[in-house]
Amino acid sequence: MNTHPQRVAFEAREMAQTLITIRDAQKTYHSERGDIAALRDINLDVAAGEFVSILGPSGCGKSTLLKCIGGLHPLTGGAIEIAGKPVLEPPEDTGFVFQRDVLLDWRTVVDNVLLPAEFQRLPRAKWEPRALELLVTLGLEGFGSRYPWELSGGMRQRVAICRSLLLDPGLLLMDEPFGALDAITRDELNMELERIWDRSKKTVLFVTHSISEAIFLSDRVVVMDKNPGRIAAIVEIDLPRPRSLAIRETPEFVRYGKELRSIFENLGIMKRSAG
């Protein structure tokens, strides 16, 4: 049988074990000005090795969802399980890149990258070479002994990504890691992340506002709507891998862009384009 290689990859992934199970997840924040329904009836399964983006307007609960999966915020209803275990605290084997890079300004770049090893009391001598290697991979060779305040925004974000990758976690939770970057740096880091994911087959949950970034990186794009924060649609991205930036000009990529834009138009989040 002459089966398309991409189809084989999809079938393999469909057979992959479910890593994350989210069932009827609810999150309500109680504030002085009343309750905010940040997440309502979220149901989602993520397979091991899958790259899933979460796309949606500001305030729809993307960061909240990631923090609940990462065990940083408790749900107010429903359940999240990772590898069959309920998430009650930050799970092991998980790297987190926050919406704003949270680097410690009094520690050098390499010492920031080494933080996860330090938390786990792992020997520095063993992990420092890995930290330096990651800095090279992310284009920061020679910056290990600098301080975060000496770096540009894009460089700081790369340090935060190195830190999340240090212990080679199986699950990576990334909250708009490239949101504050210029278009060229963003393109570069998109490619780097695609390469890292392709090599290491991590499971990645990636929050973004960018339709193009979501299509480029993902196996599936989860579209959220707000008030209350909920899943409005899930779009499977059946594009060959590895992907290069040129894929953005292909008719298939453009078609996914139109599909996602029309979902946002139908939700009233985006104005309908003329023609």
Ligand SMILES: Nc1ncnc2c1ncn2[C@@H]1O[C@H](COP(=O)(O)OP(=O)(O)OP(=O)(O)O)[C@@H](O)[C@H]1O
């Ligand atoms: N700690 C908190 N206390 C009270 N309300 C909160 C808290 N964190 C978030 N919210 C509210 O919950 C809703 C979802 O917020 P969240 O940060 O998850 O949105 P988001 O989709 O990540 O937005 P953005 O794209 O702007 O980052 C918003 O209405 C926000 O005001």
Ligand SMILES: [Mg+2]
């Ligand atoms: Mg957010």
